Amino acid sequence: MNKFLFPLWMLLVTASLTAQTTAKGYVYNDANKNGKKDRNEKGIAGVSVTNGRDVVLTDGAGQYQLPLGTDNIISVIKPSGYNVAVNADNQPQFYYIYKPAGSPEMKFEGVKPTGKLPASVDFGLTAAADNDNFTALIFGDPQPYDLDEIDYFTRGVVAEVEGIKNVPFGLSMGDLVGNDLSLFNPYIKAVKRVGIPWYNLLGNHDLNFDAETDEMADETYEAHFGPSNYAFNYGKVHFIILDDVLYPDPRDAKGYWGGFRKDQLAFVENDLKYVPKDHLIVIALHIPILDIWDDAFREEDRDVLFQLLKEYPNTLSISAHTHLQRQEFLGKEQGWLQEKPHHHFNIGTTSGDWYSGKLDEKGIPISVMRDGTPKGYAFIHFNGNQYTIDYKAAGKPADYQMEVFAPNLVSSVKKNKAYVYANFFIGSKNDTLQYRVDGGTWKDMEFMEKPDPSYTELVMEWDTTNELMPGRRSSDPEDCNHLWRGKLPVHLKDGEHVIEIKATDMFGKIHTATASYKSATIK
Template identity: 65%
Template sequence: MKKVLLSAYALLCSIPFMAQTNVQGFVFEDHNQNGKKERNEKGIVNVSVTNGLEVVLTDEKGRYILPISDDAIIAVIKPANYRVGVNENNLPQFFYNHKLKGSPQSKYKGVNPTGKLPESVDFGLVPQQENQEFTALIFGDPQPYTQAEVDFFAKGIVAEVEGIKNVPFGLSLGDLVGNDLALFNPYIKAVKKAGIPWYNLLGNHDLNFDATTDEMADETYEAHFGPANYAFNYGKVHFIVMDNVLYPDPRNQKGYWGGFTPKQLQFIANDLKLVPKEHLIVLAFHIPISETEGDSFRDADRDQLFELLKDFPNTLSLSAHTHIQRQDYFGKTEGWLQEKPHHHYNVGTTSGDWYSGKLNEQGVPVSTMRDGTPKGYAFINFNGNQYSLDYKVAGKLKTYQMDIFAPKVVEKGRSTRSGIYVNFFMGSKNDSIQYRVDQGEWKAMEYVEEIDPSYATTVYEWDLTEVLIPGRRSSNPTESKHLWRGKIPTDLEIGKHNIEIKAIDQFGKTYTETASYRLENHK
């Protein structure tokens, strides 16, 4: 093992890096959980430690050594069956922020000067039994622009999961706040009430916009949350969390673009070299790698990412950003290098349509998204290296998985251009949606990419009202990627007719919902 470490270190030193010195330390079993290595606390072998580029394994004594610059973050990659400590806000403390002179001056404060590097930067881990069956809680885009919106987030989302049981950790997929980085602390205090360790990643509204380089755009984020690029393990799942917001946009130095830097791709490559091929690789970032709205992601970076993943048969990637919800699948046509397509889940947001819409009984905006997906949050259920997904609509029972739109009344015997629409919130065009009327024959519904009529009616109510509605008008509808249509039978008897919907998702789970319409003759 010592020879391997020395060889690896010689190789690392040959790579160009702004290294002024080396960092070394131990990863150890922190039995008294005080964060300090005691003489009787043994080191842990074969744990990955990174400086944000290189990744090395600890030796038999738990020791590691890495090159380091005066502006770097050293982080341990949590192994399975261990946990890292959390601070008073339930934020995992798996890193050491080393900024000799601190962050550059900016509108929002970054990291204070850390001074001289300690002789040993140690990471204490606590042994724990990790079941291979577990569930992670996922938030998309909390994105409050004001303290009032932080309160909406806390009351409408976090309150539902406060003190949640049997969920070992949560993750927010970026846009933790909306440009005002002073809201990081109120956001942290809100999520703390979930009562579980909470990981975060950086979104395009979490940046230091006065930064002139991409490397300096996450200084305030780092001061609150640590590295913007990191990894950890739980059971047989390896999580890679990345900042995929390039700011300023390298094409014109204005705005941002989705993508990865060469250093980030090298970090992923170095990290994956030490991960068993049969493990499930879950990548989490903010901007979807599928281009849902124009040229939002640099294609070459997605291709390089797929090249790094080609030998891992079990993969999933997560994003948010769009304020809609969709399931994307990448095959060979899209650059994926395996027979089984890669699944990318663009998660619906906890802020929904940016805290718009009518106010519910709690005084919180309903904030349905433009594709008709109600605001909410996701659960990923893991079983070894396999997974399934659930979406929980805020304020509704967990069984509420679809919305049905149908006319209230239709003329008997006359064909109509109206239809029965089903918005299956977690669906994709690969799913099976069936319907029947009055216990009749089950028929397949037609997958369509249209605006959700249920959502459209709620939006245009704001334009037609003669009395001001409390709240704020929602965004205009956009095409939904999980919408189905069926014809309305008009050749039945006068009166009420019951509609049943049966949806089967990609994981084989079946959901049902009912609605009705009436047939009448003109008087």
């Protein structure tokens, strides 16, 4: 044997092994939008790329290099000033899946074998005129369990925002479907109709329930949507999308638990190294990091996340999952490490109370949630590193921000305990609500946490009817944490009286509503 051949052979083997344990490529300006790097297309420097744990920046030529295992998704973290391509279904194409052997065999198919890694895994971006002032459209839990509910979602929610203008992207907050992962494609076709790039995150009803480890529980999700942990930038906002569903539950291997694996928290830490401190950090996850239910979220994981965010004065976290709506402000008691409380918005759902309730004029369930919040969606308006939020009740005018409950008739001479109630959907206990009757003096309303009587009335209709109604009985009422009441005055003249309600939200916006009731004398 030639003594020079052995070292050359070893060099080739080493190079081959390196090629399969290292991903490298370019992030480049895809000027002609053909999806491949042409010779005259320049690389983009300083762009973050990740393997799901490690994060690196591209060099001056736009090149990156990352360690690679046998189950990785390489993704570019879209910088501000650029767009990623979308496929025919408006799903952003910012990732490359590397699973040489494919996903393990499960009830619902995962990723097919991807084979050998390409010599260069490149990501094309196109220059865009990012505006620091923009709006994102947010859907909570579409969660259809069958094609009928896909239809309810499509006609009841998607149709309302189809062709929307001046909104650069949308995001669904998990539970894209209801356990039947064959519904991913019908769901994708539904949100495609909105007509804008659409991001997604994983919910507890989007899992491969026959997976033996948490790492394998998102295989079908990955096949349809890519990584379940990723990030992107728009304007002065950095979005981090996280799978916070631990399945199987690490405590007893049954069910699920809210929290993160160590590699996910490592991804957040590595990602934030390259994010300016003055940017707004938006954490999007399915299960809320709140103490809504006992032990619903692993507190030590929340503590680590808060530790990673402590140097960022502008933060927001958003979730869904509960089929309720609430605003919470987390302070030191919850482990937050800044003086200014952290705002967590638990968003109401597009499926409402799981497509229950009476049918509307289109044959779609009204699906009011258990706290009286109507099904709907949110708009988050960003201006630099600041934001405001609007909630839009599906099928209702934009100014429908409160449900008001008042008695129909009260005595005009006897003492009474009649109250007017206002369920202010976007509200929190920090907000101010006032009311007045017949143009009188404005008075403060009393905040309380109890079931919304307007929702209780909806449920009771199912229990007191003498005729079966189409649709499905709504769930039992739960306490609403955005409910106020005011005592109605007595000794008014017989006849109709007008109640005006004025709500000032956390962003200083004023919302109004009216109702009426009658006074009468017993004869």
